[in-house]
Amino acid sequence: MRAKRTRAQQTDERRLAIVAAALDAFVESGFEATKISDVAARAGVAKGTVYLHFADKEALFEAIVRDALSPVVQGIGAISTDGVASVRSLFEAFALPLMLDIVESRRGDVLRLLISEGRRFPRLAEFYHAEILTPAKAHIQRLLCKAVENGELRNPGLAEYPLLVAAPMLMSVIWAGLFQRLDPIDFEALFRTHLDTLFMPGA
Amino acid sequence: MRAKRTRAQQTDERRLAIVAAALDAFVESGFEATKISDVAARAGVAKGTVYLHFADKEALFEAIVRDALSPVVQGIGAISTDGVASVRSLFEAFALPLMLDIVESRRGDVLRLLISEGRRFPRLAEFYHAEILTPAKAHIQRLLCKAVENGELRNPGLAEYPLLVAAPMLMSVIWAGLFQRLDPIDFEALFRTHLDTLFMPGA
Amino acid sequence: MRAKRTRAQQTDERRLAIVAAALDAFVESGFEATKISDVAARAGVAKGTVYLHFADKEALFEAIVRDALSPVVQGIGAISTDGVASVRSLFEAFALPLMLDIVESRRGDVLRLLISEGRRFPRLAEFYHAEILTPAKAHIQRLLCKAVENGELRNPGLAEYPLLVAAPMLMSVIWAGLFQRLDPIDFEALFRTHLDTLFMPGA
Amino acid sequence: MRAKRTRAQQTDERRLAIVAAALDAFVESGFEATKISDVAARAGVAKGTVYLHFADKEALFEAIVRDALSPVVQGIGAISTDGVASVRSLFEAFALPLMLDIVESRRGDVLRLLISEGRRFPRLAEFYHAEILTPAKAHIQRLLCKAVENGELRNPGLAEYPLLVAAPMLMSVIWAGLFQRLDPIDFEALFRTHLDTLFMPGA
DNA sequence: AATGAATGAGGTTTCATTCAT
DNA sequence: AATGAATGAAACCTCATTCAT
Numbered sequence: 001m002r003a004k005r006t007r008a009q010q011t012d013e014r015r016l017a018i019v020a021a022a023l024d025a026f027v028e029s030g031f032e033a034t035k036i037s038d039v040a041a042r043a044g045v046a047k048g049t050v051y052l053h054f055a056d057k058e059a060l061f062e063a064i065v066r067d068a069l070s071p072v073v074q075g076i077g078a079i080s081t082d083g084v085a086s087v088r089s090l091f092e093a094f095a096l097p098l099m100l101d102i103v104e105s106r107r108g109d110v111l112r113l114l115i116s117e118g119r120r121f122p123r124l125a126e127f128y129h130a131e132i133l134t135p136a137k138a139h140i141q142r143l144l145c146k147a148v149e150n151g152e153l154r155n156p157g158l159a160e161y162p163l164l165v166a167a168p169m170l171m172s173v174i175w176a177g178l179f180q181r182l183d184p185i186d187f188e189a190l191f192r193t194h195l196d197t198l199f200m201p202g203a
Numbered sequence: 204m205r206a207k208r209t210r211a212q213q214t215d216e217r218r219l220a221i222v223a224a225a226l227d228a229f230v231e232s233g234f235e236a237t238k239i240s241d242v243a244a245r246a247g248v249a250k251g252t253v254y255l256h257f258a259d260k261e262a263l264f265e266a267i268v269r270d271a272l273s274p275v276v277q278g279i280g281a282i283s284t285d286g287v288a289s290v291r292s293l294f295e296a297f298a299l300p301l302m303l304d305i306v307e308s309r310r311g312d313v314l315r316l317l318i319s320e321g322r323r324f325p326r327l328a329e330f331y332h333a334e335i336l337t338p339a340k341a342h343i344q345r346l347l348c349k350a351v352e353n354g355e356l357r358n359p360g361l362a363e364y365p366l367l368v369a370a371p372m373l374m375s376v377i378w379a380g381l382f383q384r385l386d387p388i389d390f391e392a393l394f395r396t397h398l399d400t401l402f403m404p405g406a
Numbered sequence: 407m408r409a410k411r412t413r414a415q416q417t418d419e420r421r422l423a424i425v426a427a428a429l430d431a432f433v434e435s436g437f438e439a440t441k442i443s444d445v446a447a448r449a450g451v452a453k454g455t456v457y458l459h460f461a462d463k464e465a466l467f468e469a470i471v472r473d474a475l476s477p478v479v480q481g482i483g484a485i486s487t488d489g490v491a492s493v494r495s496l497f498e499a500f501a502l503p504l505m506l507d508i509v510e511s512r513r514g515d516v517l518r519l520l521i522s523e524g525r526r527f528p529r530l531a532e533f534y535h536a537e538i539l540t541p542a543k544a545h546i547q548r549l550l551c552k553a554v555e556n557g558e559l560r561n562p563g564l565a566e567y568p569l570l571v572a573a574p575m576l577m578s579v580i581w582a583g584l585f586q587r588l589d590p591i592d593f594e595a596l597f598r599t600h601l602d603t604l605f606m607p608g609a
Numbered sequence: 610m611r612a613k614r615t616r617a618q619q620t621d622e623r624r625l626a627i628v629a630a631a632l633d634a635f636v637e638s639g640f641e642a643t644k645i646s647d648v649a650a651r652a653g654v655a656k657g658t659v660y661l662h663f664a665d666k667e668a669l670f671e672a673i674v675r676d677a678l679s680p681v682v683q684g685i686g687a688i689s690t691d692g693v694a695s696v697r698s699l700f701e702a703f704a705l706p707l708m709l710d711i712v713e714s715r716r717g718d719v720l721r722l723l724i725s726e727g728r729r730f731p732r733l734a735e736f737y738h739a740e741i742l743t744p745a746k747a748h749i750q751r752l753l754c755k756a757v758e759n760g761e762l763r764n765p766g767l768a769e770y771p772l773l774v775a776a777p778m779l780m781s782v783i784w785a786g787l788f789q790r791l792d793p794i795d796f797e798a799l800f801r802t803h804l805d806t807l808f809m810p811g812a
Numbered sequence: 813a814a815t816g817a818a819t820g821a822g823g824t825t826t827c828a829t830t831c832a833t
Numbered sequence: 834a835a836t837g838a839a840t841g842a843a844a845c846c847t848c849a850t851t852c853a854t
Contacts, residue, residue, distance in 0.1 A: 032235030046819045116319035118381040125381045155400040161393050167370040178321040178328045190364050197358040249836045438641030452840045522725035524787040531787045560763050561806040567799050573776040584727040584734045596770050603764040655815045
């Protein structure tokens, strides 16, 4: 039995519980409609404890979203494009599972949250733009250039607009949040069709 | 007939003023953060007057959004696809200006509002899905089928996924709301590149 | 029966009730220890009503104190020194009752409140200094100069320090608040002895 | 004996640090507005440590004020009036520097604190009355009686009201706290004029 | 003895909603 | 039909106090 944890460990666990609870609550209800008392209850701590870790509701919100996004930031930096023969197969191997994960997981929830609240948290929008969108755009662009070199792309002009490549993913995230229960979409098939549109057939 | 309006006309005008004010307010601040007193002030009426026309804040919100979307509903029903020779030219003639309008106008604001609050107003999401998305999807699909017939589409499989055609518009609306000030995009060029990707060259 | 009051009259009455209740509460407990809910309960209104009339607790406090002091401001301006034969008899006729009133009435409470909270409400201290202390000092000084002319003053140098004439009043106000119940003082006799000290005997 | 202090000494030092910090804090902000965490931070100890030495905030407050006043209690008991030739010169030699010190030092701060909070801490008011005011009054009275014997006093009736002699000091303390920055007074000159008023000229 | 994380009662303030005029 | 003063529930946040370490 080593159930005994140190004081510091308990504190850390509590902080993590608050972060997790807050993410759930914000995702479920949005910023304004989320009550700190609800976050505390979900985390199994008293209201005041939330304020030991975060100065106020806004700070909690920003910290939560940043925390949830930072693994994405890391992930983007880690992708390499060296020695890639077929860009399409790279997309199928990496981008497709990534997209399916984002659409259905907590990461998609955070993205939806960011889309919903970004207007009122410009700092978060800036963070997301600087740390995620811009690197991701650059990365996609590198891949598209390589695809152009390989003659894989149907429309070489796409290399100028990497966002067009990512648009279906964004749409899927939103669809998943709002309409999937009404009108389910097969996101994998959708994404494969997207790839068929971008790349030469039989590549 | 002089400037004197009938009682009924005055009432209608007031209702319209409230609707317009509420749309502005909700678009600007979202549902929770919008105060009825602010709506009333913008509309130039007293707080109580808002409650003569709408049962409560939620009813006001839903009515506003429905109202704002209904012209779109009408518009979609009115489009005809008879005797169209080039689907691409149809997109360029109609869809491009429509998209630019949506991205930059009040309609885009409403769409962003719907994306933000849709989770907490499932009835609105259902309305939007039934009255706008589904007809719009059907319409695009008809056009894509015609394009397939004409041999215009690079990837005939697209006809099964009309949402892929609309994805860049959705992305543009979101970009316009969150990132345009940080990193401006030329939406027209983006959309033209999208068309170049969908359609055969030299069509 | 004209018990029927107009809406505006009722509102005014409510405001007055709040002002009176707040004065009582602040005098009794000081600024920090006074609860808005207590003020509201004393005034017989809901908590929110207090905020219809005053922006926040500080605004309420300042308004209350200013209101309570303004009749004093008026009173000081109205005193005349023309054609006064004996300054001492003037003091006996006017200053003595004034002092006794201040020591024992609501006005004394306000003065004690100001002394207690003045540090944290510098604007109030400035107001009091500008609108009450300075005119009062000037007035006393005019009287003392006349007394010097008349040869009534034992120490003509007093005319330079009118505050010395007022000091016993201030002391009495503080004594009344803190020690009168422990050790009662006859304020009238005290003040007469003060006059005996200031003025030549048999004047 | 080296720099190493015993456990008991350390504890005493800590207690003194808390007392000093608390006095500063209470003087600066008053009872309600002073936070225990602030006291602890100023004293360089943890919040809990304050509670090892004082049962609660009220006990801390009362202890602080009593501690701060006790040297005054001692001082008053130590003054002797034996073999004094001129009471006025005694006042000039002792009371004048004492007053200037009180007005400008920490002792004046404590007096202001007592005036501000005395209503809500009746035990402190009683302590101050019993241990300081009453002995001080008695002492002044003895001096005044001697002055009457010497024929120094302009108004022998003053001997019945020793508070009148002290009133300018109280006024000066309050003035120093509230108005000195707006309208500076020369407290020494004020006090000399006071003595000139009390005592026969050329004494 | 000392710490400081945790608590939760309690305070201020906001605002959707009502209703007498 | 229109008003806007009044309400009071409910949210945020603070801080005196406790207690496990």
